[in-house]
Amino acid sequence: MELTVRIIDLTYKVENGKAVIYLFCVTPDGQRVCVRDSTMAPFFWAEGVDSEKLLRLKTAEGWITDVRQEERKLHGVKKKLCKVFANMPKSIPVLSRLVKDQLGAIVYENDILFTRRYLLEKNLFSHKEVVAEGEWIASGLSVPLFEASVVRNGGDNKLGVPRLLALDIETYDSRGRIEPDKNPILMLGLVGDSFRKVVTWKRFSTEDKDIEFVTDETALLLRFKELLDMYQPHMICGYYSDGFDLPYIKKRADVLKVTLNVGLDYSPIFIPEGDDAARITGIPHIDIFKFVKKIMGRSMETEVFSLNAVASELLGEKKHDVDLDMLSKVWDSDPEKLEVYAQYNAQDAALTYKLCRHLWTNMEEFVTLIGLPIETVTRMSYSQLVEQYIFRQAQKHGELAPNKPDDAEMEKRTRMRLKGGFVYEPTPGLYHKVVVLDFRSLYPSIIISHNISPSSFRCSCCPQSHNTVVIAGEHYWFCENARGFLSAILEDVVTKRAQVKKMMKDVSGDEKKLLTSRSEALKLLSNSFYGYLGFAAARWYSFESAEATTAFGRQYIQSVITHAQDTGFSVLYTDTDSIFLQLGDKTKEEAKQFQNAINETLPDMMEMEWENFYPHGIFVALKGALGGAKKRYALVDEKGNMKIRGFETVRRNVAPIAKEVQENVLRIILKEGDVKKAAAYIRQTIKDVGQRKVEKEKMIIFTQLQKDIKQYESISPHVAAATRMQAKGIDIGRGSFISYIVGNGAGKLRDKVKLPEEAGEYDANYYITHQIIPAIGKIMEVFGHKAEDFQNDESQSDLSKFWS
DNA sequence: ACCGGGCGGGG
DNA sequence: GTGTACGCCCGGT
Secondary structure (H helix, E strand, O other): EEEEEEEEEEEEEEEEOEEEEEEEEOOOOEEEEEEEOOOOEOOOEEOOOOOHHHHHOOOOEEEEEEEEEEEEEEEEEEEEEEEEEEEOOHHHHHHHHHHHOOOOOEEEEEOOOOOHHHHHHHHOOOOOEEEEEEEEEOOOOOOOOEEEEEEEEEEEEEOOOOOEEEEEEEOOOOOOOOOOHHHHHHHEEEEEEEEEEEEEOOOOOOOOOOOOOOHHHHHHHHHHHHHHHHHOOOOOEOOOOOOEEEEEEEEHHOOOOOOOOOOOOOOEOOOOOOOOOEEEOOOOOHHHHHHHHHHHHHHHHOOOOOOOHHHHHHOOOOOOOOOOHHHHHHHHHHHHHHHHHHHHHHHHHHHHHHHHHHOHHHHHHHHHHHHOOOHHOOOHHHHHHHHHHHHHHHEEEEEEEOOOOOOHHHHHHHHHHOOOOOOOOOOOOEEEEEEEEOOOHHHHHHHHHHHOOOOHHOOOOOOOOOOOEOOOOOEEEEEOOOHHHHHHHHHHHHHHHHHHHHHOOOOOOHHHHHHHHHHHHHHHHHHHHHHHHOOOOOOOOOHHHHHHHHHHHHHHHHHHHHHHOOOOOOOEEEEEEEEEEEEOOOHHHHHHHHHHHHHHHHHOOOOOEEEEEEEEEEEEEEEEOOOOOOEEEEEEOOOEEEEEEEOOOHHHOOOOHHHHHHHHHHHHHHHOHHHHHHHHHHHHHHHHOOOOOOOHHHHHEEOOOOOOOHHHHOOOHHHHHHHHHHHHOOOOOOEEEEEEEEEEEEOOHHHHOOOOOOOOOOOOOHHHHHHHHHHHHHHOOOOOOOOHHOOOOOOHHHHHHOOO
């Protein structure tokens, strides 16, 4: 019979000396089943050795079972190879080493995980339809088992919405230390589809029917298994559950000698070394933290990936505000107060559940793009995603995967330094009628247009090619006849994305969300190709390709600069892929004509886009800053929107008054074009601050403690504030938010720090010289003002009256 | 500038 | 599991 299912997880076992694949699957109606396939043998490739010799090779555990002659390409070059089959996956590293060392052969693809090899060889994709031919057999698993003689790709239909369960635990902790061997799990929160539960083992009165009491920690662990068996999740998720929740649960089960055989094959939770994926056989586990940090983080605002920060940004929802450091004390001596902690626990699980749902389409798009299981894909870095994607395509094209670099090669590669994009430094000043144009996806489009690939680099057929770029006096050219493998793949990704974007125009709702996620996944993938080429550990590493990509990029932007100047535009600033033009006497229409003219000279894949037109903008010098010139400008468009880059307005540890003054100064200059008014406004504000007419609230500096108070060597203002908070009985540690005011008084800054509620008068002089002046100084210097102009005038003498 | 080491998340 | 994260920040030189 035939069975149509979607793979969600897979593993292999050795049975009677043979590797057997177990595919954990979901049927179209949501049943969990397992498909067993014992038809594939592990193999690797060998070059430069004959079959006879190979077949004689044998070790105690491993031997070669078969050798077949086949042809494959490496970087486009055809090779005659031996496909070497072995008795077991684990024999592969041993045997391939012997083949290399004793027989002098070159070996390829001898480090491919067996489950990945299986999916590649059979062209199967996780979460997409697969068809198995075979029959149901007696199952030793907790789900039905199907023995397959054939498993094949069933098309592009995808997994429906899976049954999901989020988990979170609260633990006893002794003075902030996590000691799973000593301290028990106090609460277990589970949230699923119309499912919510907190299990705990100390009784307190509550109205919440989702809170369930058990006798002790052992009972809590057993209840966890029961609930898993009852709910039958397709997947489970947690927040940093690879590094905390699941290892903790596993450890407690070991300590208490509880059999926690939650795997669908009755195996226990598997915790690897380090903080890699915690696994439950047959139930994929997603660590939301990992996926957010590695993949989604790039397109997010937050720099902190705590559950609270991530949930706030993505869901607009926060964790419950409870004092977690008190949990252990409350547990010991005041259990009636435990309810808030149970609610906190449930909320954490709920946020994790919602995040997983929110990010589902993003995760699934990557899964169906790469084809590997969700458990793997959600933990991969960009370069791994690119590599796995290339690997899958290589298979289709009969291309071998190049070997990973050895230690010596790695070292060599890490020392290489890439020259980046071209920056045309702006002259500080106020500018009017600024047009910004930028290249759409500059690097991907260059790689495609110039056929940049290891296989097309310095081909022998077109040395006179005009597809050449010169780097340090050397000619780099790429073939004009044969399509390079990597650039062809990348073109395919970009083309797919264009199709998806086209489709997006005609749909809405869930379908639109799906296509948006697909487009984002394809964009992230295509934008990562360039970085991948220069990534030291990459199989398809090509420093020349990476170098050529940035070199062509510099060439393009420089030619745009020249062209712009020849056309009579004044170039203000450029960086890598964007150019800022001053219109002067010219019109926007002429700038558009210029843009069109540039586009006519560009290859098809490349395009200069109209970013925006800005009536006014200022550019500020950044002398003395580390790392050379940085973007520091402010522009205002016709709708009045300000585009501000590189000013400290965004920084947290600056007083609101300084942010306010800076924003207002930029607004007055950009929108009203009145520098005198801005200067007058600054003088007035400084005067007001000097006379303390500006309210205290605007002087509160807000920051976060990066480590525990004791660990600070020097007492900076925020540490002094933290110490004061601690003295008041507030529990302060790493991550605590600190707010303070610099008060009037003598001595060092740290002696003047006051908490907002205890502060009397603020130190006006400090706020003027250390907050306001730095925020506007660089801007006003552009207009010939010196910082002292604002400090030495009458406001300062007014201020002096208040000095004691 | 260049490196070596340590950390993130969780309680 | 046919393995050995990775990128950033800090402090020292």
